[in-house]
Amino acid sequence: MPQSQKLLKSTAIVSVFTLLSRVLGLVRDVVLMNVFGASGLMDAFLVAFKIPNFLRRLFAEGAFAQTFVPVIADYQKKSNQNNFHDLQILISRVxxxxxxxxxxxxxxxxMFAPVVIGAFAMGxxxxxxxxxxxxTLLRLTFPYxxxxxLTAFASSVLQSYQRFVIPTVTPILLNICFIIFAIWLSPYFAEPILALGYAVLLAGILQLGLQLLPLYQQNLLILPKVDFAHTGVRQILKGVLPAIFGVSVLQINLLINTSFASFLPTGSVSWLYTAERMSELPLGVIGVAIGTVILPHLSHNNNEQNFIKTLDWACWLVLLIGLPASLALIQISDILMLALFQHGRFGSHDALMSGFALQCMAxxxxxxxLIKIFAPAFFAKHQGKIPVKAGIIAIVANAVSAVVLLGIFSTINLPLHGAxxxxxTLSAWVNVAVLYYYLKKQQLFKFNPHSKKRMLQLCVANGVMLIALQIMITLFPTNASQIGKILAFLAICVGGMLVYAVGLFLAGFRSGSLKSD
Incomplete structure (x- = not known):
């Protein structure tokens, strides 16, 4: 099977299960906001959960995965019946x-939970x-x-053997726990919001347990042993810090923004959280999926031309789906929030404030x-210093932009959380620009000869889609029931996707246009 087909098949598998997880995550967020609203207690939970969740994305899904996968790929290249034991030792020591x-x-x-909360949410x-x-919630959620x-460690091992299903199914368990605890168990707690802390703890136990059988089937369920002197362990630890700044800049910036938001009016943390979750839906389904799939391929790939073709294929697939997703979310942000979240304790004002945040973030x-595509290319080449440089520049850009934009938004009387x-958003584009500059400089990436034609096709299709969406938005029934609004919103989404697909077809784009070999 050609490499492009293998990559597309793996990406499709990851995307389907990730989409299922994200849809269930959307249901989860709707439930949480309906039950608890954009209240002070919900703000408190989101801060307490965001700290371990931030570190999870930093270390587990971000830095650790980016450094561990290339290392295990090197061991797999050398692995055979005689030295498979070396691979088992690596896994045990890590x-x-x-x-x-x-x-x-x-x-x-x-132990020092009050100090941590004070540092991350001074407001x-x-x-x-x-x-x-x-x-209290931080003490419940941090063991997650x-x-x-450890779950992400096991998932990285499985993904290195092209086993993507279990790792991508795993996040579903967290969403299920949240929904069950919020709807059915929270009324039994003296302080209902604490139920969410216990939901996080149980989900972590279940997610780790799900990885054990497939690891055992690969003969890789090995008893842990601490060994800082092991070559593989030292290589991973050495690469973790660079990877933190290389692939987890978004999470660092969101945490910085949460700290700023703790000083803003009650509900600001919840409004930003809701916008983040909506923006992460296309990011998780496509960006993370492609990044997950191509990293093992890039790490195993010693042919420079194939390396470049793989990046080109991934980049165009991201443009094909990410560009319309970004533009459409800017346009439909208000009706999205009104349709999905305006219910129960989450009122129309909360929905519009969340919609404004989504417009600014989309x-x-x-x-x-693109960051999920460009940064792994450097880690596959063991050039982690470049994503570090790009990440530090982006983090500084986010902090400076936040301060400047807060002043501007205050002056022109716009909701401050939108700043x-x-x-x-601005920080992310700074990050992309720096990564792209170094990819071009090192001749690790270039667009193929059909790029201008493809870009024209994308522009035509996206332009037609935006016009169609604007017409359909004027027909949105703002006074309908929530079910009616959800159905109308889904109809608009389906209509927009169909118009985009037809626009691509009429512009000359065909499904076989994207090839990496």
Whole structure:
């Protein structure tokens, strides 16, 4: 099977299960906002959950995966019946080292939870009830970092053997736990919001347990042993810090924005969270899926031309889906929030505030996707310093932009949380620009000769789609029931996708146009 077909098949598998997880995640967020609303307690939970979740994305799905996959790929190249034992030793030592480091970190954070909350959400210090609730929730949620990082470690091993199903099914368990605890179990708690903390803890246990059988089937379920001197462990630890800045810039920026938002009016953290979740739907389904699939291929690929073709294929697939997703979300953000979230304790004002944040953030969706493609290329080549440089520049750009935009938004009387969302977008494009510059400089990437034609086709199709969406939005029934609004919104989405597909076809684009070989 040609490489492009293999990549497309693997990407499709990851995307389908990721889409299922994201859709269930959307249901989860609708449930949480309907049950708890954009309240002070919900703000407290989101801060308490965002800290371990931020570190999860930093270490587990971000930095660790980017450094571990190339290392295990090197061991697999050398692996045969005689030295398969070396691969087992690597997994044992990495497992043991992670277990020790994360156990120590978890213990320290749980002990000093008030200090951590004070550092990440300084605005809560002057609201004692919110601060106390956030502290209690952090002690419940932080062990999730230990459990989910070990889960991500196991998932990386499975993905290196082209087993993508279990790792992509795993996140569904968190969504299920949230929904069950929020709807059915929270009323039994003296403080209902604490139910969400227990949901996170149970989900971490279940997610780790799901990986054990497939690891055993690969003969890779090995007892952990701590060994900082092991060559593979040292190589991974050396690469983790660069990878943090290389692939997890978005998460760092979102956490910085949460700290800023803790000083803004109650509900700001929830509004930003809802916008983040909506922007992550296309990012998770396409950007993360492609990044997950191509990293093992890039790490195994010693042929420079094939390396370049793989990046070109991934980039165009991202443009094909990410560009319309970004433009459409900017246009339909308000009706999306009104249709999906305006219910229960989440009112129309909350929906419009979340929609405004999504408008400001959606412009960066394509950039977020491209980062997931460009950064792994450097890690596959063991050039982690370049994504670090790009990441640091992007983080500084986000902080500076946030301060400047807060001043501008205040002057022109726009909702201040939108400034933080827009700063995230600007930072993402700065990151992409720096990564692209170094890819071109090192001749690791170039668009193929058909690029101008493809870009023209994309512009035509997206232009037609935006016109069609604008017409359909004017017909949206704002006074209908929630079911009616959801059906109308889905009809608009389907209509937009159909118009986009027809626009591509009429512009001359065909399904076989994207090839990496």
């Amino acid at each position: 497992f043991g080292t992670l277990l020790l480091l994360l156990s120590v970190l978890t213990s320290v954070v749980m 809560f210090i002057h609201e004692p009830d919110k601060f106390a609730t956030a502290t 970092l230990l459990l989910i990082t 412009g960066g969706i394509l950039a977020f996707m 933080l969302a827009l700063a995230t």
